[in-house]
Amino acid sequence: QITLKESGPTLVRPTQTLTLTCSFSGFSLTTTGVGVGWIRQPPGKALECLALIYGDDDKQYSPSLKSRLTVTKDTSKNQVILTMTNMDPLDTATYFCAHRQTLGGLIVVPFDYWGQGILVTVSS
Amino acid sequence: EIVLTQSPGTLSLSPGDRATLSCRASESLSSSYLAWYQQKPGQAPKLLIYGASSRATGIPDRFSGSGYGTDFTLTINRLAPEDFAVYYCHQYRYSPRYTFGQGTKVEIK
Numbered sequence: 001q002i003t004l005k006e007s008g009p010t011l012v013r014p015t016q017t018l019t020l021t022c023s024f025s026g027f028s029l030t031t032t033g034v035g036v037g038w039i040r041q042p043p044g045k046a047l048e049c050l051a052l053i054y055g056d057d058d059k060q061y062s063p064s065l066k067s068r069l070t071v072t073k074d075t076s077k078n079q080v081i082l083t084m085t086n087m088d089p090l091d092t093a094t095y096f097c098a099h100r101q102t103l104g105g106l107i108v109v110p111f112d113y114w115g116q117g118i119l120v121t122v123s124s
Numbered sequence: 125e126i127v128l129t130q131s132p133g134t135l136s137l138s139p140g141d142r143a144t145l146s147c148r149a150s151e152s153l154s155s156s157y158l159a160w161y162q163q164k165p166g167q168a169p170k171l172l173i174y175g176a177s178s179r180a181t182g183i184p185d186r187f188s189g190s191g192y193g194t195d196f197t198l199t200i201n202r203l204a205p206e207d208f209a210v211y212y213c214h215q216y217r218y219s220p221r222y223t224f225g226q227g228t229k230v231e232i233k
Contacts, residue, residue, distance in 0.1 A: 047161075047169065047212060049222040060220035063125075096168055110159050110216045112180060114168035 002026035004036070004097050004115035011121050012087050022080040022097030022115060029073050029080070031055045033102030036080045037111060038071065040093040048093075052100065053080055089122045126151050128213050128225035136233040143200040145228045147213035152193045157217035160189055160198045163227075164209045172211075173198060200230070208232050 008020040020038070027034055035054040041047050051071040052060045061069050070083045080097060095118050098111040127150040137143055147158065156176035161169035171180040173189035176196055186201040200207055213225040 046226045047214070047224040049220075049224070052220065052222075063221060098168075107175065107178075108157065108216060109174050109180070110171070110214060110222075111161075111169070112171045112174075114170075117168055 002099055002113040004099060004113060006095060006097055006115045006118040008095075008118060008120070010119060011123065013124055014088055014122060016087050018082075018084045018087050018091070018120060020082045020084075020095055020097075020118065020120075022082070024078050024080070024097075024099070026113075027099060027101075028075070029053075029055050029078070030075055033105060035100040036073070037098050037100055038080075038082045039096045039098060039111070040091075041096070041117075042090075042093040045093075050084075050095075051082060087122045092120065092122045094119045125221050126153075126215050126218055126223050128215055128223055130211075130213055130225035130228045132228060133226075134229045134231060136231050137203055138233045139203050139205055141203050141233075143198075143203055143207070143230050145198040145200075145211055145213075145230075147191075147196045147198070147225050149194045149196070149215060151218075153196075153215050153217045154193070156192055157215055158189075158191065158196050159214045159216065160187075161212045161214060162207075162209045163212065169212060203230070 004024040037052040038050040053071045068085045097115045099113040129148045131146045158176045160173040163169045177189045188199045210227045
């Protein structure tokens with residue numbers, strides 16, 4: 001049974017750095033084709049993919065946010081950490097982490113398991 | 125960046141009706157790297173369809189997806205009360221520029 005859960009601060013000040021942790025179980029992030037992504041959703045708005053990290057440590061970032069994002073994994077703790085620098089009120093959103101896999105090395109199954117999300121508010 | 129345009133913005137239907145949702149991509153997704161998600165208020169999105177037409181684990185067969193290239197459709201046959209929600213399409217063809225559509229709300233008429 002795959003589960004994921006986000007944790008971190010729910011309030012950050014403008015210009016601060018946000019650090020979120022995704023704790024997961026039921027899969028290994030050392031397996032080829034397995035990945036964990038971060039997706040955010042501003043209140044009442046659509047979803048935006050921020051970053052992905054794979055079992056082989058390949059990392060991918062949204063081009064528009066790449067300069068502000070870092071994603072890492074701690075396989076011993078089954079955790080993925082996202083940092084976002086220089087937070088702005090426009091970054092207020094629910095942040096989700098989600099599991100992604102490739103079946104048989106060919107068929108990509110995107111974001112099939114999600115955490116509950118964490119609402120992060122950026123305000124002074 | 126690939127833009128996904130969903131239509132209509134809102135669909136007002138009754139339980140038992142058929143819902144047809146559209147997603148158009150600004151560039152071809154070729155091998156059907158298109159997924160559909162359902163999201164209810166206060167919940168995470170739930171994967172319904174991937175590869176344009178493959179149902180995710182545990183998804184009822186009243187949900188079906190079709191399409192190729194730039195035009196994709198999610199069909200929900202015989203709407204159940206629990207199907208009233210917001211639906212998003214998602215392209216995962218062009219890494220790392222994964223994008224989502226703006227959503228279609230299926231509401232009770």
